[in-house]
Amino acid sequence: MEATTCNGSGDDSPVFYLAGIPSLPEHLFLPIFFVFLLLYLLILLGNALILGAVVAEPSLHKPMYFFLINLSALDILFTTTTVPKMLSLFLFGDHFLTFLPACFLQMYLFHSFSCSEAFILVVMAYDRYVAICRPLHYPVHMTPQTNAALAASAWLTAFLLPVPAVVKTSQMAYNSIAYIHHCFCDHLSLVQSSCSDTTSQTLMGFCIAMVVSSLPLLLVLLSYAHILASVLRIKSREGRSKAFSTCSSHLLVVGTYYSSIAVAYVAYRADLPLDFHITGNVVYAILTPVLNPLIYTLRNKDVKAAITKMTCP
Known part of the structure; x- marks a missing residue:
């Protein structure tokens, strides 16, 4: 992956300058730093507690909780890809990222984990x-081998999907210092910082985003359509309530995830100031990982009991 430069020799490696939130007054940098730090620590602590509780409690060694620890590990990795750099930016004014080692790795991991x-x-x-x-x-149907295969397929597919966009974006032309109007490197912000034609890359990013967002959402909705039809056939109110309760946490997580995507999408597409575009994507990067452990600990009595047992022996 070697990009050319628009105003320098092709042998020079460009560096990226993260603008952060352009109109944010400097005196707010420190408060924003502490807010992001607190959210990041909550993400690490909440998801680590879920990981520890599920692994340590034999009664939670079930398929549903196996997938939950995948989700918790994913949330930790997802936020670690972006938040530490944002913290450094707001605390130290550390705006620069080297071209290949940092910016494109961050872009690839951000979209892969998403x-x-x-x-x-x-x-x-x-x-x-x-x-x-x-x-x-x-x-x-849900044997340990099947569960492992399903989880591995989800991770592998996600790691392969962003590769074409990353490779193509890395081959675009950039100035020796490319200004990214964002708090971290994502596909669209990198494309917009290029000084070459961005039409094909913008279209590719949009198509991949639509596939990754729409197809999984369609499959989730299809699953819940069948679940709803099955639950409505249960005659007892207690049986219906119990069936719905096993889905409530997952439904809330799905709702949070796609709501944050909607916020990011509207912020990009609507005729709004640049700061709204950036803030929408930052909300997407932090909101779901913060809320996921809260949802599963507050609404799932088994997880709550396991965490209590682990922390208060």
């Missing part, structure tokens, strides 16, 4: 579908 979350949520929806719609077949 795709992984969408696919893991699909796998979790499938798990709930089998548990509710085909309960007698659940032990046969």
